Amino acid sequence: MFNVPILNLVWFILVGVLFTGYAILDGFDLGVGTLHLFTKTDAERRVMLNSIGPVWDGNEVWLVTGGGALFAAFPExxxxxxxxxxxxxxxxxxxxxxRAVAIEFRSKMEMGWWRQMWDVGFSIGSVLSALLIGVALGNIALGVPLDANHEYAGTFLGLLRPYPLLLGVTTVALFAMHGAIYGVLKTEGKLHEKLRSWAKRSVAIFVVCYILVTLATLLWVPHMTETLGAYPWLYVVAVFNALAIANIPREINLGRDFRAFLSSCLAMVALMTLFGIGMFPNMVFSMPSPENSLTVINAASSQKTLWIMLIIAIIGVPLVLTYTAVIYRIFRGKVRLGPMSY
Amino acid sequence: MDVLTLARLQFAFTVGFHYLFPPLSIGLGLLLVIMEGTWLATGKPIYHQMARYWTRIFGLIFAIGVATGIVMEFQFGTNWSVYSRFVGDVFGSALASEGIFAFFLESGFLALLLFGWDRIGPKLHFFATCMVALGAHFSAVWIIVANSWQQTPAGYHLVETAAGRWRAEITDFWALVFNPSTVDRLTHTVLGAWQAGAWMVVSVSAWYLLKKKHTDFAGRGLKIGLIVAVVASLLQLVSGHDSAVGVSRNQPAKLAAFEALYKTGPAPLWLFGWVNEKEQEVRFGVAIPRGLSLLVSGNPNEPVTGLDKIPEGDRPPVNVVFQTYHAMVAIGMGLIALSIFSLIQLLRGAIYEQRWLLGLLVLAVLGPQLANQLGWASAEIGRQPWIVYGLLRTADAFSKTVGAQPIVASLVLFSLVYALLFAVFIFLLNHKIQHGPEESDLPPTTPLQQEPRADV
Structure with a gap:
């Protein structure tokens, strides 16, 4: 559809896959953090922390590797x-x-003020991370002033416009929903019931945000929908997305928690795919000078580097997926607090 | 201050702070493998207790290493965008490999190392411990590959991009990976990390012996720590020598700064001294005549390139490089002597009564940390004024769109937050050390037999 070398397309997709992996995995960590302060007792908070305890730093590695891949494949x-x-x-x-050190530090001491301090740090860190990730995505979609050298010519406050902020809030809601469902999976008893009701509420909040974002995109960011308009069969993704989201409350009501979680993951895949379709072949829109936009061609590394990295990815990614799956399997089931727990 | 100085300050501060932790992760990783392996081999519960005790400390160190490490990966882009555009094609693949091959391995299996004691069998747990240690070592490999390429670029060519800028692009991946300084610098760094981990175990064990607490636990820990320290510090002597010979071949300006050699010719080896950069001479120093010539070429009369052969604009600052380098060497030599002497005393059984020696061992944990920091400082300042040796100057490489004010703001924030982190880290570390090993860690646990706790 666009005249793009295959390796550039592959790396556009792979970088997207890494960031989608990050959103799905660290998304529930950040979501659990967002909901953390709504739990009141120390035991509940420890269960919340330990639900992500063994996996959060592995999940953050998806961001590190995504950043590394972006650096390598699209240094511009x-x-x-x-x-x-x-x-x-x-x-x-x-x-x-x-976020990271609060998890590690919080339960090491008994004092109430100590734990409260790190609980707040954990929660604010999580909310702020989600918000800023959304704001960054909103800006590269809406367009930022880039000069002919691809240098940003705006200000910090120039990033805090309504559309990116709306996308930021939507990301917080999305992760909160995802985290609540993950929490439902990992807990039992009273906390489990609480999280179940929060999951339902956060689905509603997310759906409202999502409708607003869709409307705002149609109104203010028409270039994000051009590809969809040109290739209407791509609306399949949008329909799939809507179905996945609608399926979440259904599965929660039926008590099929794992399926609800799976639906939430699939919704995130669909959302990121829609974002990628809207952006391609651009990676950062330039406004008001669209000709300065960063694309998968003018921002990319050499074909040789993209090829070498593809070999690295083909060797490395299956290994990573295999042992990640094994580790998640070992830690499946409800949280049990033990002597090594946070 | 100008943007360049601020950006350099911020990088130096954040990387210096970060680098307190990865060497400990790498070194303790190795020691955990040895401790848990000894438990599996001997079946003695005390090694099980030891492995679990040090796993907790490892977890604390690892968390701060991760949290401060992500700053480094972002900072190339935030503060050094010209550099990032120039090296992305080359440097990026090493960084991406680090993520895929090292970080995932390390953090994935860390979950099993920290939380898997009661969920998986001892052999599988030992495997996880080995994978964490291996991942930590792999992470050193890729970042050293990238950094060494900055010191001795290879396997690339310069290409002009559509935007009219020049950048380095890969021509030969393996030549890039095994550029002329990779192997020397990797060996040197990893041995430095082993020493950091070993001396940490030595220090804590010596402290328990000094307080006459947990003596069996501490005595065995001291033995493992000292053996690793002796081996690593002796190997470091060989590696340090090879590195210096490599620097003389690949970066003559840096070697000349190490030894404040202004005039090309047969060169002395300084033990210590103070460089007067204006007069171009070393004051208050003691030198072995022709020692440097002898060391780098085996021939005392062989001339060594001095700074007079380096254009003035391409010379690194001399005194700071000289001092950091010589301090590193002095500490390294001291650690060799201390580790060998202490091991002999331990094997004779005399160390338990030598309180002065135990006290010295408690403090010696600072030695490898200082040497690691000073060594990196001299390696990186010795590369100046280049950010990529001979290709890109540091003064040209910073982000042009970031002004002084935002960097001051971030630098102040980093200082405050890192000071807080450091205080909390020391507080918790001290707390864990005071608390000592858990009696409940003595009997080995079996998988999945733990009862659910009623308080959940």
């Missing part, structure tokens, strides 16, 4: 976005740092 995007969104990314880093 990495350089322009990270330097352009400087303060936003620094804030994201602090949010991720607090």
């Amino acid at each position: 995007v990495y350089a322009s976005v990270f330097s352009g969104f400087y303060l936003a990314f620094i804030l994201l880093l602090f949010a991720l740092i607090f």
Whole structure:
């Protein structure tokens, strides 16, 4: 459809896969963090923390590897976005740092104030991470001022426009929903029932946000829907997305928690696919000078590098998926607090 | 201050702080393998207790390593965008390999190492421990490959992009991976990390012996730690020598700065001294005449390239490189002597009464940490004024779109947050050490027999 070398297309998809993997996996970690302060007792909070305890840092590696792949495959995007969104990314880093160390530090001491402090750090870090990730995606979709050298020519406050902020809030809602469903899977008793009701509520909040984002995209970001308009069969993805989302409350009501979680994962895959379809072949839209947009061609590394990295990915990714699956299998089931727990 | 200085300060500060932790993860990873392996081989419960005790400390260190490490990966883009555009084609593949081959392995199996004791069998758990240690070592491999390419670029050519900029592109992946300094620098770094881990175990064990607490636990820990320390520090002597010879071949300006050699010719080896950069001479120093010539070429009369052969604009700052390098060497030598002497005393059974020696061993944990930091400082400052040796200058490589104010803001925030992290880390580490090994860790646990707890 566009005249794009196959390797550039493959890496556009692979970078997308890595970030989708990140959204699905760390998404529920950040969602659990978002809901964390709604639980009141220490035992409940420990169950929340330990539901993600063994897996959260493996999940964060998807972001690290996604960032590495972006650097390697599309260095111009990495350089322009990270330097352009400087303060936003620094804030994201602090949010991720607090999230990470709060998990590790919180339960090491008994004092109430100590635990409360890290609970707040964990929760704010999680919400802020989700928000900033959404804001960044909103900006590259809406378009940011890039000059002919692909350098960002705007300001920090210029990033906080309504559309990106709306996408940020939507991301928080999406992760909260995803985290609530994950929590339903991992808990039992009273907390389980609480999370079940939060899951239903957060689905509703997410659906409202999602409808608003769709409307805003149609109104303000028409270039995100051009490809869909040109190739109407791609609406299959949008329909699939709607079905996956609609299926979540249904499965929760039927008590099929794992299927609800699976639906939530599939909805995220569909959302990221729609985002990718809207962006392609662009990676960062430039506004007001669209000719300066970063694309899968002008932002990419050499064909040789893309080829070498593809070999690395073909060797590495199946290994990663295999032992990740085995580890999730070993830690399946409800959370049990033990002597090594957080 | 200008943007360049601020960006360099921020990178130096954040990488210096981060680098307190990965060497400990790598070194403790190896020690965990040895401890748990000894338990499997001997069946003695005390090694099981030891492995679990150090696993908890490993978890704490690892978490801060991850949290501060992600900053480094983002920072190439945020503060060094010109550099990122220039090296992305080359550097990026090493970084992506690090994610795929090292970080996933490390963090995935870490879940089993930390939380798998009661869920999987001892052999599978040991396998997980080995994979975590292996992952930690792999992460060193790829980041050192990338960093070594900055020191001694190979396997690339320069290409002009459509935007009219020049960048390095891969021509030969293996030449890039095994660029002339990779093997020397990787060996040197990993041995430094083993020492960091070993001395951590030595220090904590010595402290217990000093307080006459957990003496059996501490005595055995001390033995394992000291054996690894002796082996690693002796190997480090060989590796350090090879690295210096490599630097003399590949980066003569850096070697000249290491030894403050201004004039090309048969060169002395300084033991210590103070460089007067204006007068281009070393003051208050003691040197072995022709020692440097002898060391790098085996021939005392062989001339060594001095800074006079390097254009003035391409010379690194000399005194700071000289001091950091010599301090690293001095600490390394001291650690060799201390580890061998202490091991002999331990094997004789005399160390338990030598309180001064135990006290020294408690403090010696700072030695490898200092040497690791100082060594990196001299390697990186010695590369200046280049960010990619001979290809791209540091002064040209920073992000042009980021002003001084945002960097000051982030630098202040990093300082505050890292100070807090460090304080909490030391507090928790101290807490764990004071608490000591758990009696309940003595009997080995069997998989999946733990009863669900009633309080959940």
